[in-house]
Structure formats: structure tokens, C-alpha cells
Amino acid sequence: MSVLDEGIAPFPLEQPAAETVPSDQEHDGFIQAVTHAEDIDDFDMRHLRYFLTVVRAGTVSAAAQELHISQPSLSQQIRRLERRIGAPLFIRSSRGVELTAGGRAFLREIQSIPGQLRTAIAAATPAPRAWPVGVCGGVPAEVLAQVQNGLVGCARIRQDPARPRLRMRSVGTVDQLELLRHGEIEFGIVRLPCPAPHLVRAVVWDEPLGIVMRPDHPLAAHTALTWADLATQRLLWYERGCAPGYAETVPVQLAGLGWNARLHPIDHDQQALFVHALQTTADLVALRPRLAVQGDPQLAWRPLPAGVAPRERLAVTALAGSRAAHVLRRVAARHDWPYLP
Incomplete structure (x- = not known):
């Protein structure tokens, strides 16, 4: 299941309550987010975690151990991510993996997403345990x-x-x-x-x-x-x-x-x-x-x-x-x- 597939109450576009009226900027940002989300319906959050773990570990085998999955399974998931993006992310060698130019660009743009998602979840929880x-x-x-x-x-x-x-x-x-x-x-x-x-x-x-x-x-x-x-x-x-x-x-x-x-x-x-x-x-x-x-x-x-x-x-x-x-x-x-x- 995609991280975006969970049921969420619809954004109040028509006749919202007074205390929840979004500003024009917030409304435009929401419409833009919905549009972006339509383009990544089949994107799985775990692929980000797999990608980031391989980058941090330096090898697929070390990342697989950290993630507690098999190396062939992790390699398959990384290849699936590369097919979804349409570009190779890693250069494989006997010494491990290195990011391609596309991989570095992808890392630069997505590395803050897990933290942002966690912050969003925390913001919705007023009293974390x-x-x-x-x-x-x-x-x-x-x-x-x-x-x-x-x-x-x-x-x-x-x-x-x-x-x-x-x-x-x-x-x-x-x-x-x-x-x-x-x-x-x-x-x-x-x-x-x-x-x-x-x-x-x-x-x-x-x-x-x-x-x-x-x-x-x-x-x-x-x-x-x-x-x-x-x-x-x-x-x-x-x-x-x-x-x-x-x-x-x-x-x-x-x-x-x-x-x-x-x-x-x-x-x-x-x-x-x-x-x-x-x-x-x-x-x-x-x-x-x-x-x-x-x-x-x-x-x-x-x-x-x-x-x-x-x-x-x-x-x-x-x-x-x-x-x-x-x-x-x-x-x-x-x-x-x-x-x-």
C-alpha cells in the first residue's frame, strides 16, 4: 500500500467551518500537493527507506542485514525503484555501490521526506508517549x-x-x-x-x-x-x-x-x-x-x-x-x- 493510500477526511473546499477556512496560499498548496500525489500513487514509502539504508551502509549486503531482509530481495526492490524512476541510482562494483549522478540528485531531494513525515505525524499527536x-x-x-x-x-x-x-x-x-x-x-x-x-x-x-x-x-x-x-x-x-x-x-x-x-x-x-x-x-x-x-x-x-x-x-x-x-x-x-x- 502506498503511504498516500490511507483514508483521509477530504479537504474542506466547500463551505468550511469558520475556524478551518484555509488561506488562498494554503488552498493553492493543497491543490498542488494533490496533483503531485496523483503522479506517485504506486510509490511505496519502504522504497525510500531501502534506498537511504543502502546509501548509508555502502553495500547492499550490509543494508540487507540492517533491514533484516535477504540481499536478493533488497536488490530486487532497488531495481524496482530504479524502473519506477526510469534511471539507474547506483553503480555496482565488487567494493559496494556508488550513487550515479541521478542517484545523487534523487538523494538530495528525498532525504528529508522521512523526517518531514515523522514531524507531520508528531504534529497531529499532541502528547507523544x-x-x-x-x-x-x-x-x-x-x-x-x-x-x-x-x-x-x-x-x-x-x-x-x-x-x-x-x-x-x-x-x-x-x-x-x-x-x-x-x-x-x-x-x-x-x-x-x-x-x-x-x-x-x-x-x-x-x-x-x-x-x-x-x-x-x-x-x-x-x-x-x-x-x-x-x-x-x-x-x-x-x-x-x-x-x-x-x-x-x-x-x-x-x-x-x-x-x-x-x-x-x-x-x-x-x-x-x-x-x-x-x-x-x-x-x-x-x-x-x-x-x-x-x-x-x-x-x-x-x-x-x-x-x-x-x-x-x-x-x-x-x-x-x-x-x-x-x-x-x-x-x-x-x-x-x-x-x-
Whole structure:
């Protein structure tokens, strides 16, 4: 069944009630939408999902696993979509798939449709039961509580069980950007800077970074560190895919302050593996705000030598123009969270 096939009450073209009279612009937009819909009666929404998943996964086999369907079935559906459009969308090779020029044009025009549809559905539902929130790794519990209280309010939840709740889950920053765009999560929590022009951001955490190490590390005996001390150490640091923007910016800031750190990259942001790497590697240190590690007996924290240290900033994000973005703007104003449109 097409996504446009469900029964919908007719638009009030004749003698509408006073409160539902559409403006001329709205009426013209509706007529145009009806005309466009007539041209895509046989278009299935799932084909958009299949197409977008193949683009994201890079191979048909990986996309089929993600979609929980067989690879031949997915290939057949993609070919059906190409026949419907009348142009090839992918160039197939042994390494995977690449978009054709037509495929890139198609992607550019349709990638916002799932998010727009989700927003339209949400707009018709005044009180959603849950807002899914993607959370990048290493976010302190107090930040999650602050976001919870800001977006919903714990006291209000207890008084009114029907109010929206947050459903938080671990999602890497890169994946968050895709899920927000496709409407699969309402909000994200990421480290800044996070280059994504289609998002709005509200800063909820802004703390100076310091050196983190195991308690028996030789530098843990120093109450104050120097750049010469740190020159002999490698820095346990994010790969770009874990924290785009932040992963590149902080090492550049450190170099400007006097430490050209040799990076020891990690492709994850799990706390247990982070601690394990520090405990099992002799010349390895990391960067974290003091508040993020205080009270952890497995870690020691020391300030950086600089008077003005690089900072870690965490922000709640939402898709620009969405209902979630309007909610975030109001909450940011109420709680004095710096808002970055």
C-alpha cells in the first residue's frame, strides 16, 4: 500500500467551518500537493527507506542485514525503484555501490521526506508517549539528569503519567546526525563542535579539560604538570568518526598551547574500554573534565599547564525547523542554556 493510500477526511473546499477556512496560499498548496500525489500513487514509502539504508551502509549486503531482509530481495526492490524512476541510482562494483549522478540528485531531494513525515505525524499527536534521544559516549550522569529535567521535568512526570518521557539510548555522533535527519530520534546529545548545518544546539555542559591517568602513573605523583612532562606521553583520543569536529579541534588547540600530542586513537567511546586502555598502557593519558571522573578510584585527574585549557562542551541537538527544535528553544531560554541556531 502506498503511504498516500490511507483514508483521509477530504479537504474542506466547500463551505468550511469558520475556524478551518484555509488561506488562498494554503488552498493553492493543497491543490498542488494533490496533483503531485496523483503522479506517485504506486510509490511505496519502504522504497525510500531501502534506498537511504543502502546509501548509508555502502553495500547492499550490509543494508540487507540492517533491514533484516535477504540481499536478493533488497536488490530486487532497488531495481524496482530504479524502473519506477526510469534511471539507474547506483553503480555496482565488487567494493559496494556508488550513487550515479541521478542517484545523487534523487538523494538530495528525498532525504528529508522521512523526517518531514515523522514531524507531520508528531504534529497531529499532541502528547507523544516518548521522545527518543541519542546519547554519545562518556556523557556524565548529571548531564543526562539535567537534560531530563529540562526537556520534560521529573516532578511533572510523576504528577501526570501521560506526559512525554525521554527514551535515551547510546548512539554515536555520526549515526545521530543521520537518525535525526530521518526522524528516528527527536533529540541528540553530542560534543561540540559538531558540524551539521541542519541542526540547532543548546549547550548543557561546558567544562575545562584536564589530564586523566591511572592512579599509579608516574605523572600522578605531580600536583602540577608541565608541557615537558606531557611531551613523553601519548594521548588516548577519539577517531573522527566518534566525535567529528571535537576530535580534530582539541589537538590543534593543544599544539597551540605547547603540546604536539602523539595520538593513540580509539574507535569507540565506551567508558570501560577507555579505563582499560589507560590501565594497561604505560605512556598513555587522556583528557576529560574533572567533574566527569571525580570519585572514580581507577582514575587520577590533573589540570593542564595552560591557564586557559580547551573545554568539553556537550549540547542537546534537534533538527532545524522540527517540533523538537521549537521545544529545545523554549527549554534553552527557560534554563539559560546557550542556544546555537
